Amino acid sequence: MIDITKLKTFVAVADLGSFSKASEMLYITQPAVTQQIKSLERMVGAKLFQRQGGRMVLTEEGKRIYELAKALLKDYENLVEEMAKIKKDFKDSLFVGISTTLSEYKVPELLVEFHSKMPGISIRAFVENSQQIEEGLSSGVLNIGIIEREPSEKFRAIRWFYDEIIFFTHPSHPFAKEGEIEPEDLYSTELIFREVSSGTRKVVKDELERLGVIFEKLNIKIEINCGRSILSMVKCGYGCSFLSKGLLEKDLREGNIVEVKIRGFNARRWYYIVFPDDSKTTFLANSFAKFLLSKTQENIIKDEERVNL
Structure with missing residues (x-):
């Protein structure tokens, strides 16, 4: 030797x-x-x-x-x-920004599982909206982010999984008996929305405007940066809202809320794993991204988008 x-x-x-x-x-x-x-x-x-x-x-x-x-x-x-x-x-910290929606139903369990595979590290998770996560990546506060919209071109991004946003309300609401409503029917009800900088709100706003709805004329009574809080309000019988179907699945099954179709409405979006540029991407950030991708193999992720991991 x-x-x-x-x-x-x-x-x-x-x-x-x-x-x-x-x-x-x-x-x-x-x-x-x-x-x-x-x-x-x-x-x-x-x-x-x-x-x-x-x-x-x-x-x-x-x-x-x-x-x-x-x-x-x-x-x-x-x-x-x-x-x-x-x-x-392996003894370092992972600083990850998680979109508000995903922090409420999908990512927490994955963070626990990832940490069990790398117990020597510390994970610092920050729950923010998509805009704030991009700002954290730019400033160097975050190593990696998971956001609800297509990121700025200055970031390296990978599509993670496909999500559907639905319109829902309490079973006692008049819309619940309709099954399907027209887009203009939205003017007649009280609505709860995510905050202005939310990725969920942007997707819904773009889709409603595509259907001819004048967003500024909607009767938005409450704005809040927490999907679970919105869900709780609707379950109490107040108004209607739009949220990720994944967040609502349990309550839909149990009949606590009902989905209401809007004619022509189809709000779908990718969630993205986002990094700073290659020179600033850490070993832990790459490892976490690979782990996340391994959990969504059923989703279509282009081979070329995996290359640099």
């Missing part, structure tokens, strides 16, 4: 042209340098150095080994450096 220490000594002698100078640079004795070079020569079966004008120079056999040895040592240094980074990363 090749000894890395002996290769370092060999390259040092070749670069400095002297056993004594190599011993000084490596902080070992000159006899130790001589012994290591002789050991390599026995392994090769040929002389590696010859004296020329008071300087040690490589033989033809030595020259053949020299470039390969330098490349191997460089690879070894890179390996040691990367291993040190990984060791640090």
